[in-house]
Amino acid sequence: MSVLSTPAPAPSAAARERSPFEEALRRLVRRRGAMIGLAVVVFFIAIAVFAPYVAPYDPTATSWLAVRKPPTWEHPFGTDEVGRDVLSRVIYGARASLSAGLVSVALAVAIGLPLGMIAGYAGGFIEAALMRLTDAMLAIPFLILAIALAAFLGPTLTNAMIAIGLSATTIFIRLTRAQVQSVKVEEYVEAARAAGATPLRIVLRHILPNILPAILVQATLTIAAAIIAEASLSFLGLGQQPPDPSWGSMLNTAKNFLSQAPWMAIWPGLSIFLAVLSFNLLGDGLRDALDPRHRN
Amino acid sequence: MTDITSRPPLLEVRDLAVEFADADSVVHAVNGVSYTLREGETLGIVGESGSGKSVHVLAMLRLIPMPPGRLAGGQVLFEGRDLLTLSDPELRKIRGGSIGFVFQDPMSSLNPSMTVGRQIMEPLMLHLGMGAEAARKRAIELMDMVRLPDAARRIDQYPHEFSGGQRQRIMIAIGLSCRPKLLIADEATTALDVTVQADVIELVKELKREIGMAVIWITHDLGVVAGIADTVQVMYAGRVMERGPVDDVFRDPRSAYTLGLLRSLPDLTAPAGQRRRLTQIDGAPPDMRFPPPGDPFAPRNRYATPRCLTERPPLEQAPGAAPGHLAAAWYDLPSVLAAEALS
Numbered sequence: 296m297s298v299l300s301t302p303a304p305a306p307s308a309a310a311r312e313r314s315p316f317e318e319a320l321r322r323l324v325r326r327r328g329a330m331i332g333l334a335v336v337v338f339f340i341a342i343a344v345f346a347p348y349v350a351p352y353d354p355t356a357t358s359w360l361a362v363r364k365p366p367t368w369e370h371p372f373g374t375d376e377v378g379r380d381v382l383s384r385v386i387y388g389a390r391a392s393l394s395a396g397l398v399s400v401a402l403a404v405a406i407g408l409p410l411g412m413i414a415g416y417a418g419g420f421i422e423a424a425l426m427r428l429t430d431a432m433l434a435i436p437f438l439i440l441a442i443a444l445a446a447f448l449g450p451t452l453t454n455a456m457i458a459i460g461l462s463a464t465t466i467f468i469r470l471t472r473a474q475v476q477s478v479k480v481e482e483y484v485e486a487a488r489a490a491g492a493t494p495l496r497i498v499l500r501h502i503l504p505n506i507l508p509a510i511l512v513q514a515t516l517t518i519a520a521a522i523i524a525e526a527s528l529s530f531l532g533l534g535q536q537p538p539d540p541s542w543g544s545m546l547n548t549a550k551n552f553l554s555q556a557p558w559m560a561i562w563p564g565l566s567i568f569l570a571v572l573s574f575n576l577l578g579d580g581l582r583d584a585l586d587p588r589h590r591n
Numbered sequence: 592m593t594d595i596t597s598r599p600p601l602l603e604v605r606d607l608a609v610e611f612a613d614a615d616s617v618v619h620a621v622n623g624v625s626y627t628l629r630e631g632e633t634l635g636i637v638g639e640s641g642s643g644k645s646v647h648v649l650a651m652l653r654l655i656p657m658p659p660g661r662l663a664g665g666q667v668l669f670e671g672r673d674l675l676t677l678s679d680p681e682l683r684k685i686r687g688g689s690i691g692f693v694f695q696d697p698m699s700s701l702n703p704s705m706t707v708g709r710q711i712m713e714p715l716m717l718h719l720g721m722g723a724e725a726a727r728k729r730a731i732e733l734m735d736m737v738r739l740p741d742a743a744r745r746i747d748q749y750p751h752e753f754s755g756g757q758r759q760r761i762m763i764a765i766g767l768s769c770r771p772k773l774l775i776a777d778e779a780t781t782a783l784d785v786t787v788q789a790d791v792i793e794l795v796k797e798l799k800r801e802i803g804m805a806v807i808w809i810t811h812d813l814g815v816v817a818g819i820a821d822t823v824q825v826m827y828a829g830r831v832m833e834r835g836p837v838d839d840v841f842r843d844p845r846s847a848y849t850l851g852l853l854r855s856l857p858d859l860t861a862p863a864g865q866r867r868r869l870t871q872i873d874g875a876p877p878d879m880r881f882p883p884p885g886d887p888f889a890p891r892n893r894y895a896t897p898r899c900l901t902e903r904p905p906l907e908q909a910p911g912a913a914p915g916h917l918a919a920a921w922y923d924l925p926s927v928l929a930a931e932a933l934s
Contacts, residue, residue, distance in 0.1 A: 314706075314749060315703060315704055315749060315751070481699060482694050482695070482696055482699040482700040483699065483700050483701055483702040483703075485654065485694065485700075486692065486694050486700045486701075486762070486765070487702070487713070488654055488686065489652065489654055489686055489687060489692035489694070490686060490687030490692070490713060490714045490717070490765060491683040491684060491685070491686035491687035491688055491714060491717055491718060492683070492687075492713065492717065493683060496717075500705070500713075501702050501705075504702075504704040504705070505702070505703065505704050
């Protein structure tokens with residue numbers, strides 16, 4: 296049979312030697328919105344990390360000589376009701392917002408992903424119990440649940456992160472379970488079982504890599520929601536405590552001086568807006584890049 | 592040949608029954624299937640969708656989802672051990688080890704997020720305890736063996752970079768990786784176009800000669816069975832209707848269902864103008880929630896006798912046929928056909 300040695304048509308040169316991950320990355324880079332989002336996210340992370348070097352003043356240093364001064368060259372974003380530099384506080388506030396967004400979502404994924412995989416793969420009683428629990432939690436609006444948990448845990452930034460993380464966990468349990476359920480009936484999972492793979496190996500090597508894209512997209516979008524939640528909690532006094540700055544707590548103070556000193560509200564508000572918008576743009580871009588149905 | 596037949600069978604299926612239950616009904620998918628497979632034998636199993644041909648092999652390795660699936664009875668002795676009662680770890684050693692599996696759809700049976708190399712290496716490391724380096728070397732050999740060109744380079748590619756026929760070869764390489772004693776191919780060539788299908792069949796025949804394994808080849812394509820199998824087994828409604836040496840069954844079918852399948856194939860060897868019209872099998876298979884009491888094919892069979900509708904025929908040696916040619920029928924098909932030709 297000479298036919299046997301005939302090579303089948305080779306895949307196009309462009310598709311050669313490239314993993315699905317690299318393919319997705321290429322598609323992501325081509326999306327302008329996602330790239331702008333990524334740039335702003337990176338910018339915020341940079342100023343949060345290097346806050347001590349980029350902030351012109353100590354964010355907690357008060358000055359009775361500069362109370363509620365409008366923006367000047369000396370204080371580009373103006374000063375607040377006790378004479379603190381708003382620019383420096385916005386820069387340091389990025390630390391609270393971003394770390395709250397990242398840490399709470401990391402917590403939510405760390406708890407939600409394993410539970411969702413167990414529920415999705417095992418099924419039966421374990422699944423029923425976990426799903427009724429998440430149903431009950433999902434019946435309470437995300438922010439209300441976070442506020443209740445934060446009030447219960449006590450008002451610190453760490454507790455706010457825990458509260459937001461726990462409230463967001465249900466989303467990841469549900470998403471992971473649904474993803475596992477759709478992937479576990481794929482033929483390659485059956486093939487892995489027929490090849491003698493253990494359940495743990497099937498879940499970790501064959502199912503997990505194929506559901507990660509969806510989890511990643513959801514995580515990025517949830518970071519945006521978590522930033523808003525942190526700002527809300529801090530606005531209500533349940534997050535970052537004075538005098539340490541957070542965008543939410545800055546807005547809380549600023550609301551008392553809206554007509555006299557609008558700059559106190561504009562800059563932290565704009566920062567929240569930009570950070571949330573960028574994470575959403577990045578998340579949407581990731582979804583399009585990773586979803587096979589959106590491939591061009 | 593004699594020394595093969597005198598040895599104990601490699602696989603012995605005894606009265607295997609599989610059911611799928613939901614809240615208010617039970618589907619009797621496989622109803623008392625029994626057969627034996629000798630070492631090195633190739634068994635072709637044919638039947639239409641829902642005949643239980645795939646389900647019963649999946650059930651043998653407990654690969655059907657349970658629940659809703661349920662093993663309702665029987666034994667599956669592989670080298671003397673009952674696969675249905677084996678512990679999970681013991682069974683996992685057999686799956687992919689002494690029994691290799693090749694699945695139907697090469698497009699969906701490979702993990703899209705793993706390189707093909709790692710997928711071929713997986714059973715080697717799992718069953719033979721090979722290290723990564725040895726497994727990789729062996730995987731390249733296996734890719735060479737199934738004639739994938741440029742294996743050393745392509746081993747690090749992902750499934751989407753291969754064509755359908757190439758992926759099926761990768762599946763076969765995975766199925767053969769641990770030199771199984773039995774290879775089960777479930778519709779392994781159905782998704783492929785005919786030329787590639789011919790290549791794959793030729794490849795399996797060659798590898799079979801090399802490794803000396805037994806093969807169960809499940810298909811609904813009688814042509815494929817004729818090309819590859821020693822023995823053919825025709826299944827319908829979760830039962831074996833007829834079984835025997837391929838040539839004998841095809842030349843001298845004893846079940847009206849087998850005859851119907853054969854008559855639905857075009858005969859391209861007859862000279863033009865003398866070719867007969869293709870016949871179809873009228874009706875639909877029985878609803879397996881309510882299996883008929885008699886011969887399950889009787890309602891669609893114009894040769895059926897009254898007895899066929901009420902009493903189930905046993906699978907027995909067909910009178911006057913080659914030894915080992917069994918059929919489950921109350922009617923004697925050759926005499927019925929002869930009478931029909933006369934009238």
